[in-house]
Amino acid sequence: MLRINKLVLAFAMTVLVIEISGCDRLLDIISDGDMPRMDGEIPQFEGLHGEISIGVVYPSPVGNFEPVRTRLEHGLELALEEINNAQLGDARIRLIAEEDGNDVDGAVEAFNKLIHEDGVPAIIGPLTSSQSEAVFPIAQENRVVAFSSTSFSTGLSAIGGVIFRVSLTSDALIPHLVEVTHARFGYQRAAIITDETDLVSQTGDRAFRDALSENGVTIVSREGRRPGESDLEAHLTRIQESDPQVVFIATVPNDMPEIMVKGRELELPSSVPYIVAQVSKDEVQDAGGAAEGLFSTSNWMSTTSTPRNQAFITNYRAKYGREPNVWAAQSYATLYILAEAIANAQSTDSESIRDVLANIKDLDTVLGLFSFDAVGDAHYDPTIITVENGELTRLE
Numbered sequence: 001m002l003r004i005n006k007l008v009l010a011f012a013m014t015v016l017v018i019e020i021s022g023c024d025r026l027l028d029i030i031s032d033g034d035m036p037r038m039d040g041e042i043p044q045f046e047g048l049h050g051e052i053s054i055g056v057v058y059p060s061p062v063g064n065f066e067p068v069r070t071r072l073e074h075g076l077e078l079a080l081e082e083i084n085n086a087q088l089g090d091a092r093i094r095l096i097a098e099e100d101g102n103d104v105d106g107a108v109e110a111f112n113k114l115i116h117e118d119g120v121p122a123i124i125g126p127l128t129s130s131q132s133e134a135v136f137p138i139a140q141e142n143r144v145v146a147f148s149s150t151s152f153s154t155g156l157s158a159i160g161g162v163i164f165r166v167s168l169t170s171d172a173l174i175p176h177l178v179e180v181t182h183a184r185f186g187y188q189r190a191a192i193i194t195d196e197t198d199l200v201s202q203t204g205d206r207a208f209r210d211a212l213s214e215n216g217v218t219i220v221s222r223e224g225r226r227p228g229e230s231d232l233e234a235h236l237t238r239i240q241e242s243d244p245q246v247v248f249i250a251t252v253p254n255d256m257p258e259i260m261v262k263g264r265e266l267e268l269p270s271s272v273p274y275i276v277a278q279v280s281k282d283e284v285q286d287a288g289g290a291a292e293g294l295f296s297t298s299n300w301m302s303t304t305s306t307p308r309n310q311a312f313i314t315n316y317r318a319k320y321g322r323e324p325n326v327w328a329a330q331s332y333a334t335l336y337i338l339a340e341a342i343a344n345a346q347s348t349d350s351e352s353i354r355d356v357l358a359n360i361k362d363l364d365t366v367l368g369l370f371s372f373d374a375v376g377d378a379h380y381d382p383t384i385i386t387v388e389n390g391e392l393t394r395l396e
Helices: 002-021 024-030 065-085 104-116 129-142 170-185 199-214 232-241 253-265 281-291 307-320 326-345 350-358
Strands: 051-058 092-099 122-124 145-148 163-165 189-195 218-225 246-250 274-278 295-298 363-365 368-372 383-388 391-394
Touching (some): 051 065, 051 326, 065 092, 065 307, 092 326, 104 122, 104 129, 122 326, 129 145, 129 163, 129 199, 145 326, 170 199, 170 295, 170 383, 189 232, 199 246, 199 274, 246 253, 253 274, 307 326
Parallel strands (some): 051 092, 051 122, 145 163, 189 246
Antiparallel strands (some): 295 383, 363 368
């Protein structure tokens, strides 16, 4: 009888191994670490049950905001699917989405609804630094974690202890960008075009001016404009007439392609490169040949060869039929970082989540080894990039 039981047990174990071998998701869950993960070890909500509601404030998919909205949404959707599918218990993240109307008032309304009606412990968003400046105090007053994947103006995280950001700030990106490009190309005459209404643009403008001064570069023209102004040609004509060796663009990403294209149409020579603080592949594609020779920084690169990053790219491509960009990667990383905090806290209490977030150090993400500094700003290694033959490449 004992021998028969052993045979039965052996047969049962063989069947179990075969079934598990045919189930990719189970393999991913029980892997001992040899198989690449999507973004490090997938967090487990072992002590939690049911839905974990997280708020999201998206830009409204209108006009130039539609591509950014799509990429942010795709990054979160992919992360959500991976995290929820990997759970061994019954806890699942649920995203409650609101749109911001692409203005400050809309972002404020969305935050108030998510806090006071939906009662979420954390909100991902909003898109811009101007919106963040308005809504972060609301989150702080109500002790709800606010976690933006995109805003990068200096000083916003210091608004309160519940504020965190994934994007590197302008003071972490711009001085390094100017120092590297100036040392490499030796330009002495620079022009700047900026958005006079947007906070991130104004922050970038100041950072560019300070960094150029530090490197002994003369600003021969500085043009301030408002989004949608019909006199873009006049601004760029004055820049061209000032005979710069380089043009810095400090505007929202949606406006960059039009500026780059119009500048080349007005015969601003290709020997005068554009430099921007941050750019994605989408803006480069929209600008076409006008973006050739552009210099910028990137928080994420598709060429980073870590298993986690390559798995993200493969799965994004399979799910959406296109390549991810930096906005998708940042939103994807944001949800994983937040899930890591919830899993480590084993709580949906906003204060508990906040305490764990504040202590995240060297978390392995698609952005690299990720940490928060003392005020909630991100810390990881950025990359200086250029555009060659229409593609974003590392500046060697």
